[in-house]
Amino acid sequence: MLVPHEERFARIVSDYLERPAGDYAELLHRGHVSSPEGEDPEAWRRQIRRQARQDKIRVVTRRDGPRAFAMLNRSVPDERLDELLHHELRRGLELEQLAQGASELGHQSFGWLRSDDEYISACSRCGARIYARLGVQPVKDGEALTDPCP
């Protein structure tokens, strides 16, 4: 893994350990967020809506198959909402492809830790890492994408 990616990886881990912000904080920070892979989308929606009610914040949530999506209700036009939904779903697919590549090398499935456009993960058996930045200039790096699980 390239040194700048290692540094970002370590930083994202330490930020998470120090401040486990969660999806609701991510929603407040970015204005929209999607449910993590493997999470019950309806339970996730209820949790987001409950937190938003406590804060008297208006949110819109939607379900799309195994995923759910939430965004702050800022009277965004419908076409923009669809665009954001598709953006999030596309990201979900990209992450699934990365996880698929790692699992073909024998690595165990694992969750993603997210910081804005950046995602990190590590094999639960050998610790091989993935660092990814999705967006305009995507970056995909890490031992879990190139080396087999020992």
Ligand SMILES: [Zn+2]
């Ligand atoms: Zn592994």
